[in-house]
Amino acid sequence: MAAASSSQDPFELDRLAEELVNREKSRPAVDDDAGHELPIYIPLSHTNPYLTSDVFDVEAFLLSRSHTSLRDLRSELRDYLSTLKEELVKLINDDYEAFISLSTDLRGEGARLGRLKFPLVQLKSQILDSKRQLQVIQDAIQEKLVKRTVLREEKALLHLLLKISESVTRLESLLLIASPVQDDIQKSEMDDDSRPAHLNLVDDSADDRTRGNRAKHLGRVATEYTQLLYHASKARRDNCVFVDEIQWRIDRIRSTLSSDLDHLFSSTLLALTDSRADGKISEVEKAKSIADLTECLRTYDAMGLWRDAEDVLRRDVVRRFVKKSIFPGALNAPPSPIIPHTPFRSSTTPASVASASPLPPRTPYTPFTSFALKTPFQANYGLGSASNSPYAHLLDDSEDPLARMYSQILRFVERDMSKIMGIADKVSLKSLSTGQKEKALTGEKSSDGDGFEIMANVVWEEFGRAIMDELGLVVFAAGRPNEFRKHYETTNAFIRSLEFLAPSVHSVEAMRAHPVYSAFERRWQLPVYFQLRWKEIVSKVEDALSVQRVELSSAKEKHAFVTAQAAAVWVAISACWSAEVFISELSHRFWRLTLQLLSRYKTWLSNSLIPDDRPIPVPADKVGARSATPVDTPSAESVAEDDSILRQYATIILDVRAMHVNILTLWQEEISMILPDAAGEERSNIEDTLRQSLAALTAAALPMSSHIVAILTKRCCDALAPVRSISTQFRAMSNKQMPKEPSYFVASILRPVKVFFGIGVGQGPGAALQEHFLESYATDIFESVAQRYVYHITAMKKTEDSLRRLKKGKKSTFSLFGSSARDDDGKDEERIRAQMILDVEAFGKDGELLGVPLGQSESFRSLTEMVHAVDLPDAP
Incomplete structure (x- = not known):
């Protein structure tokens, strides 16, 4: 049929028609008129945009007439040409009469225009003469005006x-x-x-x-x-x-x-x-x-x-106080409190008036005390307002001579200088608000800037320079880190408190930009201080980590570490961020030291893995590669060595976990708070770096967990040895009854796990790991022991099969997996099967008590199916 149809329709017109119909149907429904519009014939005319454009584009014109053939287009162009010619002739005929009359009217006009030329020349010469006369008059007037202007300026200059x-x-x-x-x-x-x-x-x-x-x-x-x-x-x-x-x-x-x-x-x-x-x-x-x-x-x-006023203030007020308060022995001299201004009656009051109406004594008032600093940028300077300064407690140390001296300075500044600084700041602000004066009139412009800068140029310059010159060897002595840290903290508290006494934010900025402030900051030898702290911290850690074996911590401290090494690392990291050691300007160095300490502890953990040359049992999933030779009973020395390994590794894992938790807590509660302000992305990167270091530390303890699991698996598998003698035991029994209780050895299979985690047997080496590691350890060990259990039953089956082949004359031979023999051997087989079912169930319950998910254990499922097998092989 296909051949016949192809011969009748060789061009497949029917198929093409069907495809055309389907394509038309698949198109979206549109208006028939809009979908099948025919091209409209537009004849050539003067309104055609392609013919009226400045530049005739042949290609665009031809594309616009693409529906017309070249022959028809040529005909259209010829018709349009003839139309143009007719219109041109018509225009000439219409305007010919006017053109002829124009040429007639212009006859004789050339001579008339020539006669008009001569009066124009005379008129031009007269106009030029008048212009010259006017220019002379204008120049004379301008000269007089210039003279008058000069005279006016000279007169104004004379008046000036x-x-x-x-x-x-x-x-x-x-x-x-x-x-x-x-x-x-x-x-x-x-x-x-x-x-x-x-x-x-x-x-x-x-x-x-x-x-x-x-x-x-x-x-x-x-x-x-x-x-x-x-x-x-x-x-x-x-x-x-x-x-x-x-x-x-x-x-x-x-x-x-x-x-x-x-x-x-x-x-x-x-x-x-x-x-x-x-x-x-x-x-x-x-x-x-x-x-x-x-x-x-x-x-x-x-x-x-402004600088002259500052010089007077420096000479008559500040320098006098500096000379008597800051000198080489100032820190050893007894304190001399500043006497506050106490207003009494004037000495000019007449004695008669004073005796007649005595004034009551006023309570003395001291604006500044070491317990309370004034609120920053107050309007009433030194008039006794409550303190909000966060640095007051740092200067409240009567035993520290430096803090005592700083307190005296602050009291002096607030009592004698705050009011003056406030007034000067207000004067400067008012001057700037009314516009800058023409400073060039007074000479050269001040290089120090416009306005009063009493806080920077007087107060700080005098006190900062005096501290550096007179007490620099004591205050900036980095060789004694404890005193240096205390001096640094106290001095920074003094500077911040001094800034709280500044009249405006601009005064604080000017003070920080002052050269004496920069020189003062450079005097702090912070790198030297860090090196001393680094040596102090690292030396103690290296002493603790120099011992490769694990040592128990003997210190009764408030940390959760068992080993001396972990405790030393934690103490070192905590010391980096403690109030007695940490300096905010060295935060990046202390942060780097923290990461280095974690890396050093990880290296020590990697080097502290106890090498064990004794063979550890391969997990039971590879028992096919092992022989059926019974495992030798471990010696007392190997058992003691394994116990030592378990104790050491358990303490190390416990300390690693405690280190992870404590470091993250330290980060959240302290480190993240005292690190300098950073962008969100940068702070996130810093935290990620810390977490990566902790993850590497945790990864270093993973081999120890594997070693613990291997030792416990070996001990649990050793407890499975009696499984191979179940058949011999039941055949040798005189009282052959169906078993009702599991075998004696089942309870001891997972006993090493319980002993390690201290479950029901007192305190074990891994008791502290029970909460986080019991389920994972027990699951791995249970899986390996179940595989070994399967291996023992399989080996026993092979042994029974060998014995069966030796008993060829008997009808029934022992087969664990499916015999229906009714003789004594068959009854023994049933009793053995029942005993093994009880043992496996008890083994599963014991593992379930340890948190093992039995439903996810493939080995236990295989073991259960093996002991419940019903089909027994036929006897040969």
């Missing part, structure tokens, strides 16, 4: 010079400086008066400026001086010689103003900070002094003399 002259004279008058004319008079009067004329002027002009209003007076003088500098800079840009001639007077004004300001600032500081004065200032006078101090600082800031 007058202002400068008047300002200089006024400043000299305000500062009581003798003018050049007065200098000549003073020279002539020197013979009549022994005192300088300057002092005479001071006496003549003694008013409130020399007393309460002196600070405001200097502030106004500083403002005037700033304006003078501004005017002088403008005049100097015009190259005025007058400014150069009076520059010496400007410099004298500056030096006098600076000197007066320094003197007033110094006297105000002494009034506020000098606790040795007999008469104490009243609250009103104290407030007046603080106001004068604020005004002085504003004046310093206005003039850009």
Whole structure:
């Protein structure tokens, strides 16, 4: 039929038609009109985009007419050409009349245009003459304007010079400086008066400026001086010689103003900070002094003399305290507490008034104590607020002379410097908020930056340099690690507490960026300290690990380690992160040392595997390669050696597990908390590294577990020896009854496992491993013993088969796996089978009590099927 169909349809048109129908059916349903649109014929016209484009693209045009043959396309193009020609002729005919009339109208116009040319030349010459005259007038006006501008500028410059002259004279008058004319008079009067004329002027002009209003007076003088500098800079840009001639007077004004300001600032500081004065200032006078101090600082800031103010503060306040507090024997001298400022009645109070209405004594107030530091960046500096400093307890050690000295320094800074630093910081912030002043007017710009930096340039520079110069050999002595660690901790607590007294975060940043701070940090020889600690820690570990045998720990310490080696490693790792040893700047080195200690302990474990040259029984899954020769009874020496191995390996495995748990706990509770802040991915990598080291340590103990399992398997298999004599025992019995209890040796098969884990027999060497290793060890041992059990039964079957072949005349021979003989041998066989079933069941129950999953044991399943076999081989 196939041949006939192929002959009728050689081109397989039917098949192609069917495929076409199926393909059409498989297409998604669409609108018939949209799916079968025929190409629309668009004739050529002027609106065709391909014909009207700037560049005619032949390929694009042909592709747009792809449905048209070349012959038809040629016909269309010829028709379109004829249409264009007709339209062109029509356009010419329509505009021909207008073209002819245009040529007629233009006749004779050339001569007329030529006549118009001559007046234009004359008109051009007149316009040029007028332009020249206007330019001359414009130049004259511009020259006059320039002269007027020069005169105006000279007049303004003269006014400026007058202002400068008047300002200089006024400043000299305000500062009581003798003018050049007065200098000549003073020279002539020197013979009549022994005192300088300057002092005479001071006496003549003694008013409130020399007393309460002196600070405001200097502030106004500083403002005037700033304006003078501004005017002088403008005049100097015009190259005025007058400014150069009076520059010496400007410099004298500056030096006098600076000197007066320094003197007033110094006297105000002494009034506020000098606790040795007999008469104490009243609250009103104290407030007046603080106001004068604020005004002085504003004046310093206005003039850009921040470093001068810091020099006065350093010289009159800080350096005095440094000299009497920080010296080579300061740590051995008895403590001298700083006397707090206690406001009493003013010494100027009249005695009559004081006796008539005595004021009650005020409670002395000490802002700083070693027990409580002030809150950082407080608004009320040194006014007695509660402490939130986390470093106060580190300086609360009356027995430590260094902590005692630091506490005195902090009390001094808070009592005498905090208020000053706060005021200076506020003045600087206010100055910056109103815009930077033109610092170039005062000369060169300060290289130390703009604004007051009292904490960095005065407080820290003086104390830091004094500590390095006077106490450097004691504080930075790295040769005594315990004292060095204590000094380092105490000094860091002092620095952090000092930063808590800073008026702003910017002050702390400036202090840390100061060169003295960098030099102070470099004085700590942290690498030397680490080397000493490394030697101290590693030497103890190496002493413990130098012994290859396991030694029990004798120390009664709070750790879960049995061996002295593990205890030494744990103590070393704990010491790296203890408060008495750890320094945060050395965290990366202590971390590396921790990993090295774990690696060293792993190496010791690998080298401490006790070599055992005695043959250990091969697991019973390979009994086919073993002979049926009975295993020799182990000697007392080998048993004692195996017991020693079990004890040592059990303690090592216990310590490895304890090390794993304790190290992870130490990581979570301490190490991860005190390591420097790191990104999440970096911290994850650090933890992964630790876990890898612990995993390698655990892997080093795996051979010990295998050795323990091998020894216990050997002992359990030795207890199976009586299995081979069950048949002989039952045949020799006189009272042949069906057994009801398992054999005596079954209870001793898994007894070595129980003895090792201390189950029902007291304390075993692996009692501490019972919770984590009993099930896995018992499962492996049970599987191997079950395989050996199968091997013994198989060997016994082979023996019985050999005996059966020797008893050819008997009808029934012993067959363990399926004989229905009814003679005595058959009854013996039934009793032997029943006994073996009882033994195997008891063996399984014993293993199940140890946590062995019997349902997953292939060897025990084979053993059970073997002893329950019903089909016995026929006798030959």
